[in-house]
Each structure stands twice: as structure tokens, then as C-alpha cells.
Amino acid sequence: MVKRIKRAAVLGSGVMGSGIAAHLANVGIPTLLLDIVPRELTKEEEAKGLTLEHKEVRNRFVNQALQKLVKQKPAPLMSKEKLALIEVGNFEDDFHRLKEADWIIEVVVERLDVKQSVFAKVDEVRKPGSIVSSNTSGISIEAMAEGRSEDFKKHFLGTHFFNPPRYLKLLEIIPTKDTDPAVVSFMKTFGEEVLGKGVVMAKDTPNFIANRIGTYGLLATVKEMVNGGYSVGEVDSVTGPLIGRPKSATFRTLDVVGLDTFVHVANNVFEKVEGEEKEAFRVPDFMKAMLEKGWLGSKSGQGFFLKKGKEILELNYETLEYEPSKKLKTPATEASKQAKGVANKLKALVYADDRAGTLLWNILSSVLLYSAKLLGEIADDIVAIDRAMKWGFGWELGPFETWDAIGFEQSVRKMQEEGREIPAWVTEMLEKGHTSFYKTENGNVLFYDRGEYKAVEENAKVIHIQRLKDKKGVIKKNSGASLIDLGDDVALLEFHSPNNAIGLDIVQMINYALEEVDRNYKGLVIGNQGKNFCVGANLAMILMEAQDDNYLEIEFVVRQFQQAMMNIKYSPKPVVAAPFAMTLGGGTEICLPSARIQAAAETYMGLVEVGVGLIPGGGGNKELYIKHLNSMPNGVDFDLQKVANKVFETIAMAKVSTSAMEARELNFLGKTDGISLNGYHLLHDAKQAVLTLYDNGYQPPVRKKVPVVGETGYATLLLAAQSMHLSGYITDHDLTIAKKLAYVIAGGKVPYGTEVDEQYLLDLEREAFLSLVGEPKSQARMQHMLVKGKPLRN
Numbered sequence: 113m114v115k116r117i118k119r120a121a122v123l124g125s126g127v128m129g130s131g132i133a134a135h136l137a138n139v140g141i142p143t144l145l146l147d148i149v150p151r152e153l154t155k156e157e158e159a160k161g162l163t164l165e166h167k168e169v170r171n172r173f174v175n176q177a178l179q180k181l182v183k184q185k186p187a188p189l190m191s192k193e194k195l196a197l198i199e200v201g202n203f204e205d206d207f208h209r210l211k212e213a214d215w216i217i218e219v220v221v222e223r224l225d226v227k228q229s230v231f232a233k234v235d236e237v238r239k240p241g242s243i244v245s246s247n248t249s250g251i252s253i254e255a256m257a258e259g260r261s262e263d264f265k266k267h268f269l270g271t272h273f274f275n276p277p278r279y280l281k282l283l284e285i286i287p288t289k290d291t292d293p294a295v296v297s298f299m300k301t302f303g304e305e306v307l308g309k310g311v312v313m314a315k316d317t318p319n320f321i322a323n324r325i326g327t328y329g330l331l332a333t334v335k336e337m338v339n340g341g342y343s344v345g346e347v348d349s350v351t352g353p354l355i356g357r358p359k360s361a362t363f364r365t366l367d368v369v370g371l372d373t374f375v376h377v378a379n380n381v382f383e384k385v386e387g388e389e390k391e392a393f394r395v396p397d398f399m400k401a402m403l404e405k406g407w408l409g410s411k412s413g414q415g416f417f418l419k420k421g422k423e424i425l426e427l428n429y430e431t432l433e434y435e436p437s438k439k440l441k442t443p444a445t446e447a448s449k450q451a452k453g454v455a456n457k458l459k460a461l462v463y464a465d466d467r468a469g470t471l472l473w474n475i476l477s478s479v480l481l482y483s484a485k486l487l488g489e490i491a492d493d494i495v496a497i498d499r500a501m502k503w504g505f506g507w508e509l510g511p512f513e514t515w516d517a518i519g520f521e522q523s524v525r526k527m528q529e530e531g532r533e534i535p536a537w538v539t540e541m542l543e544k545g546h547t548s549f550y551k552t553e554n555g556n557v558l559f560y561d562r563g564e565y566k567a568v569e570e571n572a573k574v575i576h577i578q579r580l581k582d583k584k585g586v587i588k589k590n591s592g593a594s595l596i597d598l599g600d601d602v603a604l605l606e607f608h609s610p611n612n613a614i615g616l617d618i619v620q621m622i623n624y625a626l627e628e629v630d631r632n633y634k635g636l637v638i639g640n641q642g643k644n645f646c647v648g649a650n651l652a653m654i655l656m657e658a659q660d661d662n663y664l665e666i667e668f669v670v671r672q673f674q675q676a677m678m679n680i681k682y683s684p685k686p687v688v689a690a691p692f693a694m695t696l697g698g699g700t701e702i703c704l705p706s707a708r709i710q711a712a713a714e715t716y717m718g719l720v721e722v723g724v725g726l727i728p729g730g731g732g733n734k735e736l737y738i739k740h741l742n743s744m745p746n747g748v749d750f751d752l753q754k755v756a757n758k759v760f761e762t763i764a765m766a767k768v769s770t771s772a773m774e775a776r777e778l779n780f781l782g783k784t785d786g787i788s789l790n791g792y793h794l795l796h797d798a799k800q801a802v803l804t805l806y807d808n809g810y811q812p813p814v815r816k817k818v819p820v821v822g823e824t825g826y827a828t829l830l831l832a833a834q835s836m837h838l839s840g841y842i843t844d845h846d847l848t849i850a851k852k853l854a855y856v857i858a859g860g861k862v863p864y865g866t867e868v869d870e871q872y873l874l875d876l877e878r879e880a881f882l883s884l885v886g887e888p889k890s891q892a893r894m895q896h897m898l899v900k901g902k903p904l905r906n
């Protein structure tokens with residue numbers, strides 16, 4: 113068996129195949145992407161005088177797939193540079209090259225006979241010990257391996273990615289009876305540590321775990337909609353974030369997935385099961401009519417929803433005509449909006465005696481009972497089922513966690529009163545006095561399994577902040593942040609203000625944390641497990657003070673924030689920032705002066721203050737400029753003006769990285785900063801970075817003067833801004849902001865090449881920030897962002 117996957121091959125370049133190849137490239141694995149050879153020329157190829165023998169024609173399908181990868185949104189590639197790791201070819205000319213691959217992934221059409229034929233050829237050319245897998249969404253893995261060699265069978269298994277492979281966390285691994293347990297173990301570790309996935313072990317049953325329950329849940333929702341006379345829009349308004357599900361809820365999800373794909377997955381189970389379950393997977397007639405009309409969803413321009421101008425119309429499934437979209441509002445929906453946390457929201461909804469309560473109880477109770485019935489058949493334990501639904505479908509709570517949330521005893525009692533069939537193991541569990549599927553003891557989470565509670569197994573690199581707090585308590589906290597012992601003499605500063613926005617409370621905790629760490633710890637991690645790392649400063653506070661003409665208060669807060677950032681930079685003990693998701697404005701400003709940044713792969717960094725009529729005020733301009741200077745090779749002359757231009761452009765255009773890799777290209781991350789492909793391992797990796805720095809005798813940077821472009825450089829920057837203004841690319845107020853920004857980055861009215869102190873640059877920045885806060889148009893931008901959640905171009 114291979115010890116490491118150095119090269120991979122993907123067979124099939126459709127949406128999934130190319131997406132998997134892109135993700136392998138994201139993690140640095142050179143990948144060969146193959147597809148079939150076209151049988152006829154396109155008109156464009158004929159016009160070029162090409163024949164069916166030309167390489168360009170023979171590799172057409174894969175080349176087209178690569179072109180789509182670069183244009184696709186959201187981007188499958190974390191950086192366009194990663195495209196160079198994907199080699200193209202075809203099944204006839206390049207199949208022999210599969211012998212170079214350590215892992216071969218099949219992603220061809222969902223037909224058993226086609227897959228068996230492909231694997232027969234793979235068996236002939238693969239090297240012994242190489243791993244072979246299928247990305248099927250439900251065809252039997254055992255059946256695919258029939259007739260193959262012993263070595264092939266030992267190294268063969270299912271690896272079911274979810275679309276899009278870069279973003280959806282779930283990877284279902286499906287071994288056969290012949291798969292070597294060492295191969296399964298290797299792929300689980302590889303999936304978590306290298307691919308950054310949440311791996312779930314599934315059994316070789318139709319549609320495995322997530323698609324089996326997810327498809328059942330969608331069809332159960334459709335059935336309840338029809339039976340209860342609800343509309344498509346009404347259902348979507350209560351089956352999304354209200355119950356801890358994605359914004360796309362039910363029918364928008366179907367539009368995104370594609371009705372053709374969904375029907376194929378549903379039919380896959382329908383054909384393989386019997387009785388009542390078979391009926392549950394029968395696709396309703398109106399969906400078949402939609403298929404015939406080609407109303408597949410987003411890819412065909414219409415499905416359950418149709419966008420006309422700015423209006424979103426919903427499909428009337430009885431008339432197959434589009435109508436204005438409706439929402440379901442009842443006392444229960446209003447009560448749930450006031451409830452804190454998904455568990456309380458669910459409780460407020462499912463037991464309510466109104467249209468929303470009835471709909472959601474009928475859907476959820478069916479899904480809970482179905483999940484319980486399948487335990488043992490599709491997965492060995494409830495944890496696998498819960499994780500599959502959370503990681504594959506974006507549910508906040510899995511089925512058994514949902515059951516606990518709504519009250520296990522109360523819900524079973526209601527199901528029994530309704531005459532529902534409860535799986536025997538569930539009633540036995542209650543009879544033994546066990547009233548929840550999960551419980552916490554001594555900070556450890558246990559789950560119910562065949563009459564007893566067992567510890568939930570997790571990768572040692574997964575850290576749960578809440579469990580740490582439960583076990584060890586908190587060193588100190590205020591309304592904005594907490595200082596926690598992360599173990600191994602490393603402390604963690606966790607933000608928990610609304611949206612993790614930075615106010616004076618967080619600034620005070622940063623300073624306290626640095627003092628405490630200097631006295632008693634090896635170093636500090638700044639990180640949290642909120643929705644986003646940090647979306648910037650407390651804009652509402654800044655606007656409120658500005659409208660009250662309280663500029664002394666704003667000046668005080670900005671100065672305090674700047675000083676805290678300098679304290680991070682010159683801390684005697686290493687500080688490692690662990691950003692993820694939205695890391696904007698002040699969030700980026702906290703990262704830049706840290707000794708190291710350990711970013712999650714999905715980190716969206718940017719200094720975006722111009723969008724609210726300001727410039728960075730916490731040292732972000734200075735630190736990004738210094739980061740650019742530090743990236744220049746030692747002893748080599750470089751053009752200081754080009755550095756200033758680049759920093760100015762990044763901030764003035766409010767550039768935000770679409771990944772941590774892109775953040776590195778924008779110089780928000782330096783060469784020594786790390787990237788964690790598995791977001792669940794981020795705090796562990798950041799902690800290790802602290803320990804490595806400490807063990808290597810960490811010394812804070814020596815405070816040095818900074819060379820600036822001065823007055824002549826300012827004129828150059830201004831010229832660029834004015835030409836954008838004259839071409840109508842930026843507004844009058846954008847130009848006002850750009851002038852202030854240019855002045856700060858240039859270092860004011862000093863000669864070109866003058867070396868200035870950091871504090872001088874901070875003072876320039878603070879003055880510019882305060883002058884912009886007083887501008888009515890800047891205040892209008894702040895107001896618009898707070899109310900509408902998007903920038904105003906005024």
C-alpha cells in the first residue's frame with residue numbers, strides 16, 4: 113500500500129470530476145484529469161482545420177472543464193496558480209499513465225456497467241498498492257469491484273465527495289468486505305489531514321448516509337407541502353436558518369442541485385427498496401412534469417423559482433405557473449425568531465399548534481424516525497449520521513442532535529400518541545431511563561450506543577473552546593472577549609462580541625492577555641469558533657459617537673486600538689492569530705502585527721474600510737506596507753514606489769482574498785505564515801506554531817524605521833486616483849478617501865526615501881481616519897452598511 117499520495121488521477125472531467133481534481137490541486141497534489149475522446153468535430157474545430165486526431169480535439173472535454181474551473185463561482189480553485197498542477201489527457205492516449213498515480217478516482221457516468229468496464233482497464237495498468245476509489249453517489253461499491261484482481265479489491269473503496277468539493281466538508285468513505293483495513297485507516301487520516309475533510313464511514317447501501325436521509329427529508333417536505341396546501345415559498349421561509357438549515361432551505365437547494373440530479377438520486381433508492389420506504393422515494397408527478405419542460409433550476413434559468421427583473425417568483429406546483437413568492441408567518445415563527453439558539457427556536461416551532469408548527473413537526477418527526485430506523489443499516493452509530501448531515505447538507509444539528517434539542521421524551525410521547533411506529537431500540541432506550549442521545553460528563557461528549565454511552569471519537573487535533581471552558585474555566589473575561597488556558601502553557605484569546613466586532617472591551621482584553629501571557633505562558637493564540645473571525649471595528653459605536661460630535665472619544669478608542677496592535681507586534685512572547693472565514697478590516701489589522709498567522713484555508717481577508725467611507729485606523733496601512741517591504745529579497749534593490757502603489761491599490765480597491773492562498777498572494781500572509789486545510793484543526797495548528805516559536809527562542813522584532821515614498825510618491829498615487837475619477841470609475845467621495853489614504857501610505861510631506869518611525873505613520877493614519885469620520889458622506893456609508901449590510905457608492 114502507498115505510504116503517501118504524491119500523484120493522483122481523476123477519471124471523468126464533469127462538474128464533480130473537475131471539482132475533485134481542483135481540490136487535489138488546492139492541497140498541492142499533481143493530478144492527471146482524463147475523459148473520453150470526442151467522436152465528432154465542433155464547428156469551431158472544423159473552421160480551424162482540425163481533425164479528430166489533433167490533441168486539442170482529443171482532449172477537448174478536459175480542456176473545457178479546466179476553462180470552466182477558472183470562471184466558476186464560487187471558485188473551485190483556491191488560487192489560479194494551482195491550475196498548473198492539473199494535467200489533461202484522454203482515456204485512449206493517456207490511460208497507461210495511471211501507473212504513475214498513487215490514487216485513482218473514478219467519476220464517470222452513474223452506470224454500473226460503464227464503471228465496471230473502466231475498472232477492468234484500470235486493473236490492467238495501475239501499479240500494485242495504488243488506491244482506487246469511486247465517487248459514486250449511490251451505486252454498490254461491492255458490485256463495481258466484481259471480477260477484479262485481489263490487489264485491486266484490497267485497495268478499492270468508495271470516496272464520496274459532496275459538491276462543490278472545495279467547500280462542502282463531508283467525505284463519505286465506503287469500504288467493501290475485501291478492502292484492507294489499513295487502506296481505510298490511511299484514507300480516513302488522509303481525508304482529514306490533507307484534504308481537510310470531515311470523514312464519515314458509511315456502509316455500502318443505496319445513496320450511503322447523507323443523500324439517503326437528505327433525499328428522504330426533501331421528499332417528506334414535498335409530501336407535507338402538498339398535503340397541507342402550503343406554497344413553495346412558504347415552505348422555504350421556515351425550512352432554512354429558522355430551523356438551523358442553510359439559507360437555500362428546501363426548494364432553493366433543489367434549484368441549486370438541479371432537479372435532474374435530485375430525481376436521479378431519489379430513483380436510485382426507489383429502485384432498490386420495498387414497501388412503505390419505496391413510496392417515500394416516489395418522485396411526485398409535478399416534478400416529473402418540470403423535468404419534461406426542462407425546468408431544472410439554476411442551470412436552466414428556472415425551476416421552483418424564477419427571477420423576473422428584481423422580483424423572485426415561485427412555482428405553483430398545481431398549475432405549473434409562476435406567482436409572487438409568499439412567506440409563512442405564524443405566532444410560532446415570530447416566537448422562534450425571538451428565541452436564542454437553534455435548540456430553543458426548534459422547541460418554539462415544532463410543538464406549536466399553527467400552520468408552521470404542524471408543517472415542521474410532520475417533516476422533522478418523519479426524518480427523525482427514518483434516521484433511527486436506518487441505524488445499523490447505513491452507519492454503525494448515530495455520530496456518523498449526525499456528522500454526515502451537518503457536513504454534507506449544512507444542517508446545524510444532525511437528526512439525533514435535533515431529537516435531543518426538541519426534547520427526546522416529549523417528542524416520542526407525541527409520536528406514540530399519533531400512532532407512529534417507533535424503532536424498538538429507541539423505546540428500549542427510554543425504558544432504560546436514558547433521556548438523550550448525547551450527554552456531557554467531565555467536559556467529554558458521550559453518545560448512546562446499543563445500551564450504553566460511549567465517548568465521541570475525534571481527531572486529536574480538534575479543539576472545542578466551549579469544552580475547554582467547561583473543563584478549565586476562564587482566566588478572565590469581559591463582554592467582548594475571554595482569555596482561556598489552551599493547555600501546554602499556551603493561552604487563547606477568544607472574541608465573542610456580536611459579530612466579533614472590535615470595541616474597547618476587546619482592546620482591553622488584548623492588553624490584559626498580553627500581560628498575563630508575558631508572566632505565565634509561552635505564547636498566545638488569538639482565535640475563536642464563531643461564524644467569522646472578525647468583521648472589523650464596532651461601526652455602530654463609531655457612527656453614534658460621530659453623530660454626537662464626540663471625536664475625542666473616537667480618537668481615544670482608535671489610539672487605544674493602535675497601541676494594542678503595537679503591543680501584539682512587540683510582545684516578548686509569540687502571538688499567533690488564527691483567522692478564518694470573514695477576517696475584515698480590524699480583523700485583518702489584528703493578524704498583520706502577529707508573530708505568525710495560521711489561517712484556515714477558507715479565510716477571506718481584506719482591509720475594506722473604504723466601503724464605509726474610512727481608511728484602516730488600527731495600523732493596517734502601515735503593517736500591510738511593512739509586510740510588502742519584508743517580502744522583498746534581502747540585498748536586492750527594489751522600487752519603493754511600486755511597493756507603495758501595490759499597498760495603495762489593495763486598500764483603495766478594498767481587495768478581499770477568496771482563500772488563504774490568495775491572501776498570501778495579496779501579502780496579507782507572509783512566507784512563514786501557515787495555512788490549515790482542515791478548519792477544525794486550526795486552533796491546534798496555531799497552538800503548535802506558538803510552541804515552535806517559543807522553543808526556537810522567540811525574540812520580538814527589533815523596532816526599525818520605515819522607508820517611505822514621501823511627497824513625490826504621494827503625487828504618483830494621487831495621479832492614479834485622479835485618472836480613475838476622471839474615467840468615472842470612482843465617485844467624488846471615493847477620491848476624497850483615496851487622497852487621505854495616499855497621504856498616509858506615502859508617509860506625508862517628506863522627501864522620497866525618508867525613514868520614519870512607526871508611531872509617525874500611526875499618527876498620520878489616525879488623523880486621516882478621524883477627518884473621514886466627520887465627513888457626512890462617510891457617515892452615510894456607515895449608516896447604509898449597518899442598515900442594509902452592503903456598501904453605498906455615494
